[in-house]
Amino acid sequence: MYIKLFLLAFLFLLTACDSEKPQNNLDGKKLLEQKCASCHDLHMPPITSPDEKAPPIMAVSFHVYDFVQTGDESQRKFKAIAFVEDYVKEPSLEKSFCDKASLQRYGLMPSQKEHVNAAELHAIASYMFEHYNQKNLSEAMQTKAKYDALPAGEKVAIRYKCLSCHRVQKDLVGPSFRRIADKFATSQATLIQTIQNGSKGKWSGFKANMPAFKDINDTELEELSEWILKL
Ligand code: HEC
Ligand code: HEC
Structure with missing residues (x-):
């Protein structure tokens, strides 16, 4: 009897946890490749070219992360994710953190709201700030330096x-x-x-x-x- 109750409670807990994380099966890295790589270079460190269509995603991630306004540092990542979620759907000159020269060079990003849904965009934005950070960049540079040598x-x-x-x-x-x-x-x-x-x-x-x-x-x-x- 007790065992049965325990099992029921356990199953309930499992399903409850599941319903709290509906998006965790989306692969932000893959989606970034599918939805954003046609314009943004994804390498870390970036591979830039004179005729690139957009700033590399590493530059975008570092930039947004630094510029987002927050009084509470622990909220920075969440705010950065929210900025990307909004900007990709509704880009505008006023919202952009991009400097004037870059905006002139690339032109404003066309809205991607037809190409990416909310859950996918959340997975992409989360991945951007998990992956493109100083720690991973230093590691990537060390690996690259070793390889170059x-x-x-x-x-x-x-x-x-x-x-x-x-x-x-x-x-x-x-x-x-x-x-x-x-x-x-x-x-x-x-x-x-x-x-x-x-x-x-x-x-x-x-x-x-x-x-x-x-x-x-x-x-x-x-x-x-x-x-x-x-x-
Ligand atoms: C058709 C080309 C194109 C595609 C596809 C594209 N972007 Fe962009 N994106 C740009 C350009 C150009 C800029 C620079 C101008 C600007 O800030 O609007 C930019 C800028 C951005 C910025 C703002 C950076 C800042 O400093 O304000 C973010 C965030 C961003 N892109 C994220 C994404 C994500 C995420 C995807 C994939 C879902 C994506 N982009 C797909 C062209 C593109
Ligand atoms: C899938 C596994 C595999 C890969 C990948 C592979 N090799 Fe080999 N290699 C072998 C095996 C097994 C032998 C021994 C074959 C035999 O008994 O003739 C061998 C033998 C050789 C030999 C000796 C051949 C001879 O005539 O005595 C050379 C040289 C060689 N490999 C070089 C390379 C180089 C260089 C590469 C990459 C460009 C490479 N191998 C990739 C499995 C591999």
Whole structure:
């Protein structure tokens, strides 16, 4: 009897919680990509271009977050979300935080109210201020700095996902790049060919096949093979 009551109460609680969060299955990141990326660049840090149609969404998020008026700092994020929800539906010169020069350059944002509903917009605006903040920017810059500092050939290996099957020191799905470097030590040309053609059955102990990589260009092949041979 008690157990039954407890179960009922528990179920009731579950449904009560559910009805309080009707929007939590919407993916703000995906929606931002679908609804806003045609004009706003979404990268962090942004990738700007001279003919961009709108300021990057990182700039928009930082800007709105800083400019929104509030006497209570704990309310800043909610106010920023409310600003975006309103502005996207009813943009105007008076409301915009954009400086005059930028407004002239881009022109006023056309209302998006036909393209995004209230729940979607809420998910987008919430995501903007969760994701585009100083902490995530610093992390992204550190990751980027680390990536930039890598040897050119290693970047090629990352770009083409070689590292999902190969490690430098250890065998994984394929033999380690160290062992590969030994095998091809005297012939960079053969190494390049084998990357382009893929490989199967040449190494004992590896069940998988290596796919052919036909669309790596000559510079990339040069950099990649040099990097492997130096390991
Ligand atoms: C057709 C192009 C276009 C699309 C699509 C678009 N925007 Fe914009 N947006 C602009 C332009 C241009 C500006 C800069 C001028 C202005 O502030 O109105 C802007 C400015 C903004 C601003 C105001 C920034 C400020 O400082 O006042 C916000 C907020 C914003 N966009 C959010 C969004 C969101 C969220 C979406 C997706 C739901 C979106 N935009 C889709 C063109 C677009
Ligand atoms: C899906 C997994 C996979 C990926 C991705 C992959 N490889 Fe391999 N690779 C293998 C396997 C498995 C072998 C061993 C095949 C064999 O036994 O012939 C191998 C072998 C090789 C060999 C030796 C071939 C030979 O003739 O001895 C080279 C060189 C090589 N991989 C380089 C690369 C490079 C560079 C990349 C990225 C452009 C890459 N691999 C991506 C799985 C992979």
